[in-house]
Amino acid sequence: MRENFNEIAGADTSVYINGKISEKEIKYVEQNFWSKLASVKGKSGFKRDLLALYKYMKDPKIPLIKKAIVVFALLYFILPLDSIPDISPIVGFLDDIGIVAMVIKYLSKEIEPYYD
Numbered sequence: 001m002r003e004n005f006n007e008i009a010g011a012d013t014s015v016y017i018n019g020k021i022s023e024k025e026i027k028y029v030e031q032n033f034w035s036k037l038a039s040v041k042g043k044s045g046f047k048r049d050l051l052a053l054y055k056y057m058k059d060p061k062i063p064l065i066k067k068a069i070v071v072f073a074l075l076y077f078i079l080p081l082d083s084i085p086d087i088s089p090i091v092g093f094l095d096d097i098g099i100v101a102m103v104i105k106y107l108s109k110e111i112e113p114y115y116d
Helices: 002-009 023-038 044-058 064-078 091-115
Strands: none
Touching (some): 023 044, 023 064, 044 064, 044 091, 064 091
């Protein structure tokens, strides 16, 4: 399964999503977040949400289970494997926006301080 995932996602994808969070997934997000964020043109509300999630993920006080939810949402945003490819203008980010919106809604008031 891992080889198949890497074939689909691309050779540069070293993250294998197996239902658990590890330092590897967190490092992958940290290393790839800013370049992927730079590819988001115009959508400032979406960028603010992504930045809040990133700050939330970096907070050492956050429980591991909630951090895992955020890491997987950010991985979905970063990884090239997508329901709708991001190369399609506007439409390409709709699935990413949906995932991020669900996580923001789930975290609700808990994430508000990270919008500063």
